Amino acid sequence: MWKRSIFLLLVSLLASCSEPEMPSPFHAIDITWQHGKADFQLSDFNGRSRNLKSFTGKVVILFFGYTHCPEVCPTTLADLAQVMRQLGKDAERVQVLFITLDPERDSPELLAHFVPAFDHSFLGLYGDSKATAQAAKSFGVNFAKQFNKSGGYTLDHSDGTYLIGIKGYPLLLSPYAQRTDFLLQDIKMLLVTGQ
Secondary structure, X not given: OHHHHHHHHHHHHHHHHOOXXXXXXXXXXXXXXXXXXXXXXXXXXXXXXXXXXXXXXXXXXXXXXXXXXXXXXXXXXXXXXXXXXXXXXXXXXXXXXXXXXXXXXXXXXXXXXXXXXXOOOOEEEEOOHHHHHHHXXXXXXXXXXXXXXXXXXXXXXXXXXXXXXXXXXOEEEEOOOOOHHHXXXXXXXXXXXXX
């Protein structure tokens, strides 16, 4: 019995020696440690070359998808449009970016009609297949074509939304269908902290 008591005492002493971890103030998961240098080199639907530095000074909300997506992409963009409305004047300090994973079908013209239909400030980005693959890999996004019997295809793809602070960090990953009030709180925190 006394051996067990000594063991428990030693365990509690060792535990008290370590630095306590503070809980994250964000609802989204901080993945800066894994993808902190993530970036892209793509074009917007106006033909202008863009990367993350193009949006320094704004909180960037980044989502990878495609315009023919039957559910996840339009739902996410609709949720983000709701968040932008709730931000009010602060929405001017936030940029939503939609990166297409389907450059074969998502032309600049299609992106110019599809993406801003959710909110006029949303920007669609595209590149050739190599630039698209590099951008996806940089953020840890997986995607693959799933062909159907009629010869068409859909894309299976990662469905999280990335939140990037004003100075390019932290890089947060919000899961699909995250509550809009959680997204709103995280974005406001990034705006207030100035990270």
